[in-house]
Structures are given as C-alpha cells and as structure tokens.
Amino acid sequence: MHQGELFGETGWIDIPDGKLFWEPAFIPLAHAVSLYHQLTETLPWEQLPIRMYGRDVLQPRLQAWFGQAYSYSGLNLKPALMPSLLLSLKAKCEEVSGVDYNSVLANLYRDGKDYMGWHQDNESELGETPSIASLSFGEPRRFVLRHLHSGEKREFELNSGSLLIMAGKTQTYWQHAVPKTAKINAPRINLTFRKIV
Numbered sequence: 001m002h003q004g005e006l007f008g009e010t011g012w013i014d015i016p017d018g019k020l021f022w023e024p025a026f027i028p029l030a031h032a033v034s035l036y037h038q039l040t041e042t043l044p045w046e047q048l049p050i051r052m053y054g055r056d057v058l059q060p061r062l063q064a065w066f067g068q069a070y071s072y073s074g075l076n077l078k079p080a081l082m083p084s085l086l087l088s089l090k091a092k093c094e095e096v097s098g099v100d101y102n103s104v105l106a107n108l109y110r111d112g113k114d115y116m117g118w119h120q121d122n123e124s125e126l127g128e129t130p131s132i133a134s135l136s137f138g139e140p141r142r143f144v145l146r147h148l149h150s151g152e153k154r155e156f157e158l159n160s161g162s163l164l165i166m167a168g169k170t171q172t173y174w175q176h177a178v179p180k181t182a183k184i185n186a187p188r189i190n191l192t193f194r195k196i197v
C-alpha cells in the first residue's frame with residue numbers, strides 16, 4: 001500500500017485515474033495554531049441531520065458552509081458569504097491549483113469518534129473534474145483514498161497546516177474517508193474549497 005508520507009512525495013502526485021497535490025507544511029505551524037483557534041471561535045458551527053438509509057440522523061461532526069446554495073445527502077445548504085479569514089486561505093489554495101473556488105465546506109471533528117464516511121464529491125454542480133482543496137488544522141487525522149475498481153489505497157496523515165488537493169478524475173474513480181479512531185481525543189478542523197458551477 002502506498003502512503004503519502006512514507007514515500008515523502010510532495011507536490012503534484014499522479015495516481016491511477018486521478019491527480020493529487022500534497023504539501024504537509026503548507027501553512028507554518030505557528031500560523032496554523034492561530035488559525036485553528038480563530039476558526040473554532042468564529043465559524044457558525046452546527047450539527048445538521050442528513051438522510052441515511054431513509055431516515056434523518058445527525059452528522060458525526062460539526063460543519064459550516066460558505067458559498068452559494070448547495071445540496072448533498074438530502075441536506076440543503078443555504079447561501080452564505082465567506083468571511084475574510086476564509087477568503088485569504090482560499091486565495092492561497094488558488095495559487096496552487098489555478099482554480100477560482102467560490103465555496104467552502106468547513107468540518108469540525110470534535111474527537112476521534114467524529115468521522116467522514118466513504119464518499120465521492122461528485123455532485124454535478126462540481127463539474128466533470130472537480131478540484132477540491134483541503135486544509136487541515138488541529139489534531140492530525142488519517143485520510144484514506146480507495147480506488148473504486150482496483151481497491152488500491154492511498155493514505156495521508158492530514159496534519160495541522162497541510163494542504164491536500166484532489167483533482168483530475170479523482171472524484172470519478174476514487175472514494176475518500178476520514179475513519180473513526182479511538183486514539184484521538186482532540187478536535188480537527190478541515191476546510192474544503194470547491195468551485196460550484
């Protein structure tokens with residue numbers, strides 16, 4: 001199994017049927033710590049219900065959405081303007097990807113019991129080859145990609161200040177998840193910048 005860190009590969013990485021960008025030290029540590037506190041305190045975090053197997057359950061994490069109206073998993077996210085803190089982080093991600101993002105989904109994993117299940121970000125509003133830029137703050141969490149046909153996996157330890165971009169056909173051929181873990185008792189914040197067309 002390939003592991004991002006083990007191979008020490010950074011920058012743009014070609015994977016079968018997809019493309020990633022990985023930079024573990026994208027934001028200097030001290031700045032990442034300060035951003036973590038600002039995001040914790042200022043974003044309007046909420047735990048929303050999603051439709052799973054025909055019933056409403058609370059998502060196993062908190063979230064905040066900024067951008068135009070967007071719907072996924074039976075959830076209708078209302079339009080909201082990005083605060084300046086997020087606009088400056090968006091600009092830093094855009095310098096790498098060359099994509100003009102217009103929205104961001106912020107996730108707050110309170111501890112290792114909070115998680116994100118296997119999914120693809122393949123809503124039609126994201127287009128055929130979505131670029132999704134993911135910034136992480138706080139406690140590192142394991143992020144796993146799994147190829148839909150071959151089952152091949154790629155794993156990354158998403159540490160504070162890291163940037164992972166998923167691009168090309170990654171959302172068509174790979175699923176990703178942030179698994180539960182008993183080992184972690186502290187929060188992690190994740191920002192996923194997207195372009196809704």
Ligand SMILES: O=C(O)CCC(=O)C(=O)O
Pocket residue numbers: 105107116121134143158176178190192
């Ligand atoms: O928390 C993460 O790193 C992943 C978040 C994610 O996959 C999403 O918001 O769609």
Ligand SMILES: [Mn+2]
Pocket residue numbers: 119120121176
């Ligand atoms: Mn995702």
